[in-house]
Amino acid sequence: MRVARGQLTLDELSTQVAQLRRGPVEFRYEPRGAATVVVFHGGHMRAGLTLGEEVFADGGCSVLAVSRPGYGRTPLTAGASPAAFADTTAELCTHLGIDAVTAAVGASAGGPTAVAMAAYHPDLVQRLILQSSVGPLPWPDRRTSVGARLVFAPGTEGMTWAAVHALVRLAPDLGLRLLLRDLTVLPVRDMLAALQPEHRARLVGLFSRMRSGHGFVLDLQALRTPTTLAHMAARICRPTLIIASRKDAAVPFPHAEALSSAIPGAELMESQADGHFVWFGRDWPSIAERIRVFLTRPETKPQLLRRPSE
Structure with a gap:
């Protein structure tokens, strides 16, 4: 090996x-x-x-x-x-x-x-x-599953993440508002207001480097x-x-x-x-x-x- x-x-x-x-x-x-x-x-x-x-x-x-x-x-x-x-x-x-x-x-x-x-x-x-x-x-729920299969499919995830990477680098506050709104039951502005500066920077760094490849669609299939x-x-x-x-x-x-x-x-x-x-x-x-x-x-x-x- x-x-x-x-x-x-x-x-x-x-x-x-x-x-x-x-x-x-x-x-x-x-x-x-x-x-x-x-x-x-x-x-x-x-x-x-x-x-x-x-x-x-x-x-x-x-x-x-x-x-x-x-x-x-x-x-x-x-x-x-x-x-x-x-x-x-x-x-x-x-x-x-x-x-x-x-x-x-x-x-x-x-x-x-x-x-x-x-x-x-x-x-x-x-x-x-x-x-x-x-x-x-x-x-996930049906709405999330359908949307994820469209934007994170292997043929489209590259374009999706290119747009996300550009957004969080050029307009990080707007990018975080859009990306975090489905990750909390709170109003996203409340979640962002409570984030410590180092955590905010960490999230920007993560979102600017994430990719889905073929993996996320497999997750949706394997965990159903x-x-x-x-x-x-x-x-x-x-x-x-x-x-x-x-x-x-x-x-x-x-x-x-x-x-x-x-x-x-x-x-x-x-x-x-x-x-x-x-x-x-x-x-x-x-x-x-x-x-x-x-x-x-x-x-x-x-x-x-x-x-x-x-």
Whole structure:
């Protein structure tokens, strides 16, 4: 299996590509200490971008961020379903010499892949952290799904993001108002007024670099069967921490409640963030401390269950 190094740009962190059995997988591995977390970011993100990883880095954890299928340089063949890509990620861990994952971390549309990692690889994954994660409920709503299939289709997403990138760079306040209005149940002006300047700048930076590739349309297809996610969640035998905000309009709070009900012994922590981005909530420091404590808890011995045929 070969590993190719990516080029470091002004906009992204350096990534690599591993040649695995299903083909290439893009990843970013930042070794620090013995504890390793595997991060599955949400829609329109890839391994070269970061969001919410500081809590793990500050805790001395090594971070393995993976571009999910269709994003960055990871093709769809790497795993069309969360379960399939969880298998690919487990192979990547073996390839990198990682024999224990302190936590699989899933955000938004990346949450189901983290759930699959914990469900089907409990001998590798010791804990599960879900942040604003899609749960075992229908997602997204019909209006969002139809619109997303038009503007984020592989043939149009390049033009869509070129327009977004130009907007947030030339008129950042207007760009944020347009982009955040579907991510909060509050009037978007209230959400923007409460944003700290560094968080505003972070969002502008993220939106100016996001792309969808083939990934977001795959997310819409792969996550339209909530019963599959419910079955995976019920299999989890590792400690689980779920973080979500009631003001999130992108992935409504009932998704977190459904995950909490489905995963045995899961802890649900309500964020006071004004929308989908829980990392920018005023209570994030206390949530980050909760995460650090959660990561140091003694692991439980997994009860290995036979995996059903898919």
